[in-house]
Amino acid sequence: MGNKDARVDAYIAASAAFAQPVLNELRDIVHQGCPEVEETIKWSMPFFTCKGILCYMAAFKEHCAFGFWKGRAVLGEAMQSSEAERQKDGMGHIGRLTSLEDLPPRRVLLGYVKKAVKLKEENETSPSTPKPRAPKKALPVPGYLAAALKKNQKASAAFEGFPPGRRREYIEWLTEAKTETTRQKRLDTAIEWIAEGKSRNWKYEKC
Structure with a gap:
């Protein structure tokens, strides 16, 4: 079973009123999509880990952000539609979140989380391909x-x-x-x- 971190509870409690339900919803979705997920705080915001960093969330003065460590691989073409928002806000992969209505459907977010977990598992089990050694240059004959x-x-x-x-x-x-x-x-x-x-x-x- 995954573990919840009391520091994440404190982070959510200290966030603006509009942000709390958004952060709680994102947290619940991540735990549902990956029951083994672990919580931590990195760079002063909540991160979710499972065989490495999986995703993260953050609350700002007027909006929240949520993103995946390998966002482009997880969201694929869907990421293109939120590219402008992502660049404007400086982080996150699903746009500017100011209320629960700004979140994609729960099933969609669950799919993203499960895909992120699958990518992590595939990366862990895939044998690494050793880089071919560059042939040594021939030495001149003295x-x-x-x-x-x-x-x-x-x-x-x-x-x-x-x-x-x-x-x-x-x-x-x-x-x-x-x-x-x-x-x-x-x-x-x-x-x-x-x-x-x-x-x-x-x-x-x-x-």
Whole structure:
């Protein structure tokens, strides 16, 4: 069962007389459309949550507003008719509310609430599609490696046949050397392993 928040009771009680029946009606509709809904106060106005923010309501000096967190998805084409009112009032999706007569039919509002809940559930159960990783740019072959490969035909042919990732491993290993002596030692080893068709980390690969 959903829970009611005493702060929302206080918010409604402190609102103007015209706003109280509107806010109470909206509150009842939200609870009917989503029995599991929870109430809270965010940004100094009542919010209704169910697996995240579902909708909200607010009372101003001369009108009330009511809206959904994903208003365009919930209301669809119906939102177009209230676009001008929404822009004028600065918030809400069903226009300027000054009395119960300004509210859409109860069944319509209930439908909106249930649709908002359904969208939340679908979003929660839909598996997220991982973003494809951008392929790494090919590293340029250092001159000293190119020269060493040129002197060893077997190593040169093997290196050319390596996939980009395997070539990258050797290039990074060589360019990360701190001293000329270390780099030369790695270069000699690299040429030997490449000529044998081995990857940089061949010792750790499973047979």
